[in-house]
Amino acid sequence: MPAPTALQRADPEEIAQNLHDTPVVANNEDDEMLISTTDAPAVQAADQTEEDTAMTVDSQPLFAAEKTTNQQHRSESRKVPVPPHRWTPLKSSWPKIYPPLVEHLKLQVRVNMKSKAVELRTSRITTDTGAIQKGQDFIHAFCLGFDLDDAIALLRLDDLYIETFEIKDVKTLQGG
Numbered sequence: 517m518p519a520p521t522a523l524q525r526a527d528p529e530e531i532a533q534n535l536h537d538t539p540v541v542a543n544n545e546d547d548e549m550l551i552s553t554t555d556a557p558a559v560q561a562a563d564q565t566e567e568d569t570a571m572t573v574d575s576q577p578l579f580a581a582e583k584t585t586n587q588q589h590r591s592e593s594r595k596v597p598v599p600p601h602r603w604t605p606l607k608s609s610w611p612k613i614y615p616p617l618v619e620h621l622k623l624q625v626r627v628n629m630k631s632k633a634v635e636l637r638t639s640r641i642t643t644d645t646g647a648i649q650k651g652q653d654f655i656h657a658f659c660l661g662f663d664l665d666d667a668i669a670l671l672r673l674d675d676l677y678i679e680t681f682e683i684k685d686v687k688t689l690q691g692g
């Protein structure tokens with residue numbers, strides 16, 4: 517095994533491809549300057565004729581192809597709390613809840629009994645960047661009391677959101 521500080525040698529195929537992709541520099545013999553020891557003016561014009569040359573513009577620049585690099589996977593996790601009155605429906609419907617999350621969104625899912633929450637986590641095979649949010653909305657909708665089929669619609673449709681509000685203080689009014 518070579519030392520970690522050893523010089524890395526590129527493959528001959530890569531070198532040939534990089535040489536092929538680099539632009540060719542034209543040699544103009546008109547721009548040469550003669551150096552001599554005799555007393556001569558310091559700057560000599562190579563060509564005294566004035567010719568207007570048009571600038572040539574290539575249609576596309578020559579760049580080497582981008583190398584495929586291993587992208588760093590950033591794992592993200594969310595915990596969705598489950599209220600006590602939804603534990604029994606969650607347990608009975610669990611075989612129908614996790615397949616859309618695992619197969620469709622490609623998330624890792626588990627139920628944490630100690631913290632009474634459903635935990636979602638992205639993995640390397642997760643392709644959609646918003647998958648974790650869709651999964652959280654799906655579990656949250658089920659915990660709010662939505663039917664399982666209605667909650668699955670949150671996974672399929674992109675622009676579907678749930679807004680909720682909570683009424684904490686209710687007073688009965690006596691009319692008379």
